[in-house]
Amino acid sequence: MSLLLQVAINGLIAGSIYALVSSGFSLIYNTNKFMHFAHGASVAVSGYFLYGFFAIIKLNFFYSLSLTLIFSALLGLLIYRIIYLPLQNRKASNVILLIASISILILLQNLILLLFGANVKDIEFVEVKKGLEFFGAVITLTQIVILLTAVLFFIFLYFFMNKTILGKNMRAVSENKELASIVGINSRKISDFSFLIGSFLGGAAGILIAVEQNITPTMGTILMIKGFTGAVIGGISSVPAAVLGSYLLGLAENFGIVFLPSGYKDAISFVLLFLFLLFRPEGIIGGKRRTK
Amino acid sequence: MPEREDNEDEDEEEETPREARKRKQQKSNNFATVAVVIILILLSGYVYMGVTGNAIFGLGEKKGTVQETIKIGFMGPLSGDAASYGHGIKRGVELALKDSGLTNVEIIYEDTKCEGKEAVNAINKLINIDGVSVIIGEVCSGATLAAAPIAEENQVVMISASSTSPKITDAGDYIFRAIPSDALQGRFAANLVYKMNITNLSILYGNEEYGIGFKDVLKESFEELGGNVTAAESFERGSSDLRTQLTKIRQAKPQAIFIISNSPDSAVAALKQIKQLGMKIKVFGSEGLKGPEVAATKATGEGLIITSVSAGTEEFFEKYYREYGLQPEPFSSQAYDSFTALAETIKKGAKTGTEIKNALYGISFSGVSGEIEFDSDGDVSGNYDVYQLKNGTFVLF
Numbered sequence: 001m002s003l004l005l006q007v008a009i010n011g012l013i014a015g016s017i018y019a020l021v022s023s024g025f026s027l028i029y030n031t032n033k034f035m036h037f038a039h040g041a042s043v044a045v046s047g048y049f050l051y052g053f054f055a056i057i058k059l060n061f062f063y064s065l066s067l068t069l070i071f072s073a074l075l076g077l078l079i080y081r082i083i084y085l086p087l088q089n090r091k092a093s094n095v096i097l098l099i100a101s102i103s104i105l106i107l108l109q110n111l112i113l114l115l116f117g118a119n120v121k122d123i124e125f126v127e128v129k130k131g132l133e134f135f136g137a138v139i140t141l142t143q144i145v146i147l148l149t150a151v152l153f154f155i156f157l158y159f160f161m162n163k164t165i166l167g168k169n170m171r172a173v174s175e176n177k178e179l180a181s182i183v184g185i186n187s188r189k190i191s192d193f194s195f196l197i198g199s200f201l202g203g204a205a206g207i208l209i210a211v212e213q214n215i216t217p218t219m220g221t222i223l224m225i226k227g228f229t230g231a232v233i234g235g236i237s238s239v240p241a242a243v244l245g246s247y248l249l250g251l252a253e254n255f256g257i258v259f260l261p262s263g264y265k266d267a268i269s270f271v272l273l274f275l276f277l278l279f280r281p282e283g284i285i286g287g288k289r290r291t292k
Numbered sequence: 293m294p295e296r297e298d299n300e301d302e303d304e305e306e307e308t309p310r311e312a313r314k315r316k317q318q319k320s321n322n323f324a325t326v327a328v329v330i331i332l333i334l335l336s337g338y339v340y341m342g343v344t345g346n347a348i349f350g351l352g353e354k355k356g357t358v359q360e361t362i363k364i365g366f367m368g369p370l371s372g373d374a375a376s377y378g379h380g381i382k383r384g385v386e387l388a389l390k391d392s393g394l395t396n397v398e399i400i401y402e403d404t405k406c407e408g409k410e411a412v413n414a415i416n417k418l419i420n421i422d423g424v425s426v427i428i429g430e431v432c433s434g435a436t437l438a439a440a441p442i443a444e445e446n447q448v449v450m451i452s453a454s455s456t457s458p459k460i461t462d463a464g465d466y467i468f469r470a471i472p473s474d475a476l477q478g479r480f481a482a483n484l485v486y487k488m489n490i491t492n493l494s495i496l497y498g499n500e501e502y503g504i505g506f507k508d509v510l511k512e513s514f515e516e517l518g519g520n521v522t523a524a525e526s527f528e529r530g531s532s533d534l535r536t537q538l539t540k541i542r543q544a545k546p547q548a549i550f551i552i553s554n555s556p557d558s559a560v561a562a563l564k565q566i567k568q569l570g571m572k573i574k575v576f577g578s579e580g581l582k583g584p585e586v587a588a589t590k591a592t593g594e595g596l597i598i599t600s601v602s603a604g605t606e607e608f609f610e611k612y613y614r615e616y617g618l619q620p621e622p623f624s625s626q627a628y629d630s631f632t633a634l635a636e637t638i639k640k641g642a643k644t645g646t647e648i649k650n651a652l653y654g655i656s657f658s659g660v661s662g663e664i665e666f667d668s669d670g671d672v673s674g675n676y677d678v679y680q681l682k683n684g685t686f687v688l689f
Contacts, residue, residue, distance in 0.1 A: 006542075011536075014533055118372060118376060119556070119584070120557045120560050120585045122564075128568060213532040213561055214561060218372060257540075258540065261526065262526050262527065265536075
């Protein structure tokens with residue numbers, strides 16, 4: 001019993017991180033209709049922003065936190081303005097944008113490597129000690145914060161997308177860019193905001209990983225694959241679906257290796273990814289949305 | 293700036309309908325195919341990354357113009373999560389080059405990230421393009437085993453300073469190493485643990501050659517002694533979420549856990565998560581944990597006991613510190629000895645791979661990491677030390 005409860009907690013923590021990555025990715029995908037794989041690297045970069053502000057410049061933790069979020073959001077916007085937008089203006093196809101996004105991923109990872117070196121970096125903000133125990137399962141304070149932060153962000157995101165004019169415009173653009181521009185929605189402004197908000201969410205993921213685990217230059221690639229898998233499982237055409245899919249992925253990975261040898265952990269997510277791509281590319285929720 | 297923005301707005305209005313049409317066509321029917329292609333591209337991106345990583349580090353080939361120069365290849369992780377080993381070994385080699393007094397030697401560095409496919413690319417490049425006859429490397433056992441058949445086939449000598457998998461013993465005539473096999477370390481570690489009155493052990497190991505090879509020997513030897521291995525869980529190298537593996541180990545209620553990892557990233561995460569899960573057990577580790585990252589964990593890793601091959605003589609410590617301002621890193625002393633062994637053969641006039649191979653089998657000297665004398669499998673025997681992590685430094689146990 002305590003084993004399953006502990007594994008459920010482990011799965012939810014992993015899921016929260018995947019969900020933060022995939023929500024930003026899916027938001028950007030839906031608004032702009034291309035795969036921003038460099039999102040993984042911006043998650044890694046924000047981990048290093050936090051490391052830079054907190055461990056090198058030695059700012060107060062909460063200043064570092066806010067600065068990291070701001071810088072991550074701005075980095076996303078910068079990538080869009082400097083790389084994707086000029087390409088779009090030259091009528092580049094989505095495949096070109098995709099290749100560009102992978103090059104940015106590689107570029108950013110190597111920039112981190114150059115600036116910070118390959119060593120594992122650990123942000124020692126929270127003292128490592130035994131977490132709180134209930135029913136035989138253990139959860140640390142940081143992990144509770146991770147769970148709550150993720151849920152809080154998703155509630156905010158939901159209200160933002162459904163209740164604010166900007167959010168509604170964003171959904172309008174993602175449904176039908178042509179129609180949205182006819183009714184006077186400036187789709188470029190919407191793209192700007194999608195990159196700002198998406199990268200902000202990615203920044204939050206980077207911070208949580210940095211505080212909870214540790215950061216390495218290449219962590220972005222695997223996070224991106226996991227976030228992308230989560231988004232595909234849930235349904236890439238909707239942000240809430242991507243979030244749900246990511247939690248499912250986190251749980252599936254962790255429950256899977258209770259019964260399978262633990263070496264299969266990554267294999268589980270890849271198998272799920274391929275099964276969904278082959279048999280249900282619209283994801284768990286995606287289909288329902290289309291019939292509505 | 294405002295002018296440009298205006299232009300861009302116009303552009304966009306023109307392209308919107310066209311793009312929208314295109315998008316409709318491309319909708320989700322093709323999504324699966326596109327996504328599969330994307331993943332393939334992404335995976336090939338890994339391969340590409342090796343090349344760029346190299347370029348940024350500026351460690352690519354240095355064009356040699358002097359003739360009669362003997363080219364020596366170097367393969368190891370200079371980027372990626374195992375890069376700290378690669379750099380430590382590189383420094384060991386460079387120090388040995390300096391001490392050897394050889395001037396007609398050129399070392400060509402290739403970054404392999406400790407990955408098998410990168411190692412295969414690198415060795416093909418070193419042999420076919422640079423024409424080397426001897427290679428120092430690989431660092432990780434899996435990568436060494438991936439490259440070994442190619443070296444063997446081309447009669448190029450490979451000498452590793454750090455690959456400890458028992459399988460390398462049978463990898464071929466041209467494959468040497470200046471570090472003892474884990475068949476020895478596994479047995480040594482099993483004895484160490486058992487002598488501390490631990491009969492119930494769990495193993496957490498990296499899911500690759502090094503981890504699997506070490507785990508098999510450790511498990512077998514420990515059970516031979518009369519102990520019991522209650523759980524053996526693996527992880528992908530570099531992964532930093534090991535909670536469920538540790539949860540399963542916690543469930544097995546062992547007296548101690550033995551971590552076998554050559555990824556500092558995963559080792560640091562494991563130590564942290566053992567503590568977070570409230571597991572109050574003795575923690576042991578393989579020599580892959582003896583690095584600056586694990587030492588820097590301070591409280592998290594405090595008390596960690598590791599088995600390790602020799603870090604080098606006192607004299608080597610001083611020399612290394614004078615040169616780099618650093619303590620010798622893991623495998624630096626083995627790297628120093630690897631190159632010294634090669635230098636000996638070169639000084640004796642060996643040039644081709646076969647000449648160097650034959651000369652290496654006849655070499656015997658007392659190196660900074662111990663006696664260097666290759667047996668018929670290209671292995672050395674060696675002694676192990678036991679260290680404990682205390683206040684952020686590894687001290688002899």
